[in-house]
Amino acid sequence: MKQKRQLAIKEILGQRIIATQEELAQALKKAGFAVTQATLSRDLRELGVGRVSVPEGPRYVLQPENEEQKMRAFLGYEIEGIRANESVVVVKTLPGRAQGVAEIIDNLRHPLVLGTLAGDNTILVTPASVKKIPDVMRVIRSLMSEQARRRPAASS
């Protein structure tokens, strides 16, 4: 039921203007989904729906999948490998993609990552501490995990 309800939420938000979760609850009720505001709060979080205020008042909006999210969807393809020595982590990417991937890593603002330096197909990731290198590698790998089930990249 949850899944269908969340689909219904997207449809409703795409159609009419919803200002509050209570209002959304009303609309859902008419569509055959009776839930409380608490559940909607959770649904909206899971859906990544945003709430923006405009002069006419607040309203919920489907967040347009932003550039970074789209980029992230392809990290699995772009990252060729992750290695490390005693002091830094090195990420190998497809040719010319290092800048883009580094950008995404930077934007994570992960406390364990001090910063990145990107060349053409290589990124140098500086960990907050050399002791955290395994953790940093895990973090970067986790970026690819979503894509793990897709077929491995085969180059032309």
Next chain:
Amino acid sequence: MKQKRQLAIKEILGQRIIATQEELAQALKKAGFAVTQATLSRDLRELGVGRVSVPEGPRYVLQPENEEQKMRAFLGYEIEGIRANESVVVVKTLPGRAQGVAEIIDNLRHPLVLGTLAGDNTILVTPASVKKIPDVMRVIRSLMSEQARRRPAASS
């Protein structure tokens, strides 16, 4: 002062993660702007800043309203169709719009797209691999997604 403060708000939101208006007030205070939550509520509305909840909790996000997105808003109208054979993807556009649309596709610098060649109303998109053709088509279709949503799909 108000104008400078709102500029500062944008900067802060672009830099770090802000979960609440109180938190934003703190950050602003350090930047030399002492205001209350009430004022920030108004500022955020005027700025059109959004608040989205993610698994880690709520956070404020600058709503993307940039030029490219506006361009993309027209893509749905400009793209007439997307087809492919065993080796290339062909995008049909409105007369004279192929160059413009190809430009946008190029700017994606998507790893799965080697390059484009645009005529008057036809674009030839070369995929990184013929095996990736379905993915490439998906990518291009996703550019139109904003429009696709307006067409309410019948659902279960």
Next chain:
DNA sequence: CAAAAATGTGAATAATTATGCAAGAAGAAA
């Protein structure tokens, strides 16, 4: 200049959202 209108703000509070907790449902394991 004086009066009137518009603007900006804080304090208090109304409105709304997020969450801790507990309970029921649906599976998974034995």
Next chain:
DNA sequence: TTTCTTCTTGCATAATTATTCACATTTTTG
């Protein structure tokens, strides 16, 4: 089936946001 997890959800309430009211300041108008 029984037991143990894992999900979902509602209730109550904590946390947060939006708004009303009052007041001060600035801007506009006559």
